[in-house]
Amino acid sequence: MRNKFVVRSFLIIVILLVGGSLYSLPYYVSKPGKAMELSPIIEVENGYEEKGSFMLTTVRMGKANIYSYLLAKLNKYEEIYPVEVIRSEDETDEEYNVRQLHLMASSKLAAIEVAYEAAGIPVNYQYRGVYVLNVIPGMPAEDKLQAGDRVFKVDGKEFKSSTEFVSYVENLGDGQEIALTFERNQVVKEVTIPLKEFEDRPGKVGVGIGLVDDKEIIVDPVVEVETEKIGGPSAGTMFALEIYNQLTVDDYTKGYEIAGTGTIDPEGNVGPIGGIEQKIIAADKAGAEIFFAPNEGGAADSNYRAASATAKDIGTNMKIVPIDTFSEAIAYLQSLRAK
Known part of the structure; x- marks a missing residue:
């Protein structure tokens, strides 16, 4: 009898544990990830080698x-976010x-453009259509249609930008196909x-997709960036630094x-990201000696200030460097004494 009670209790516990792990809550949890060297991910044709390394986090x-x-x-360095903060409605x-x-x-694309222009190498684009983000x-x-579709013709016509695509559609009428x-x-x-008027935009018609340009960058020498399993824009600044370093004779890692971390736009401006505290922990575990953090113009709640506070809290010797632009990162690296 006692054995049956033990077995039954064990099964109930197992069911509760499995059920608890399978039942999703309306939240996302973020935690420290990894710091990965970029040289195995990025390869500029006949690019120069480096003694140290640039890492994305x-x-x-x-x-x-x-x-x-x-x-x-x-856990102090794990964050909980409501679903609506992470995903759009x-x-x-x-x-x-x-x-x-x-x-x-x-x-x-932005990182390649910034790096090649900084190296004095021309950059060109080939438009390939519009990329469906959501329906x-x-x-x-x-x-x-579904997310991931690439639309490249409308009524048999090809366009040079998503702006032309939208303009063509908006000039048609409600109900037209x-x-x-x-x-x-x-x-x-x-x-x-068929086209339909948007409920929140009277007078504007469309098929109901969120879209962006799908374009290919053309540069010489060719650059390959393998990021199939990495999402989000936060590695842009580090991509640009790695590409630029492979394009130039001088090794900016200095060993x-x-x-x-930080987003980057085609003008070389560095933007803020989420999870800076977790990225500091990942970089420290990977043995990073220097960490570039978005400065956000010196704002009181900037990524840089949060990164500095985390670095102090975990007792790392890693140097936290504030940057607002790609050129500021390069200037800092130029001032470093080589190992």
Whole structure:
């Protein structure tokens, strides 16, 4: 009898544990990720080698279950975010992942442009169509297009930018149909979709997709950036530094292990990111000696100030360097004494 009670109790505990791990809460949990060397990820054709290394830093982000939520509550450097803070309204998991991958792709393009222009090398773009980020529920594109589709023709016409695409569609009327030629999973398809007026934009018609330019950058020497499993725009600054370093004779690492984070735009401006505290921990564990952090113009709540506070709290000797632009990072590296 006692054995039956023990077995039954054990099974109940197992069921509760499994159920708790499978049941998702309306939150995301982020925790320290990794710091990864960029030289194996980025390769400029006939690029110069470096003695030290540039590293990107990541956070681990996932949906919260009961246990991860409770652990995050107890861990100082794990953060809990409501779903609506991470995902846009009506955005599916697939659309969120597509958006993150696109943000990474845009970050790579900006980093390449900044690095090549800094090295005095021309940059050109080839427009490939519009990239579907999300589909608005209740609009005509629902169940016909999906996040990740690349639309490259409208009514048989090709355009040079998403602006031209939108302008063409908006000049048509409510109820008119357009034929879209698109690529999905390397298969070309065509679909006819009626236009409909947006509820929140009277007078404006469309099929109901969020879109961005899909374009290819053309540079010589060629650069390859392998980031298939990395999402988001936060590695842009470090991408630019690694690419630039491979393009130039001088080794800007000076033999140091250099980590950092921050978005970058085509003008070389460095922008803030989320999870700076977790990235400091990841960089410290990887042995980084220098960490570039977005300064945000010296704002009181800047990434740099949060990074400095975390570095002090964990007792690292890693040097936290504030930057607002790519050129400021280069100037700092130029002033370093080589190892």
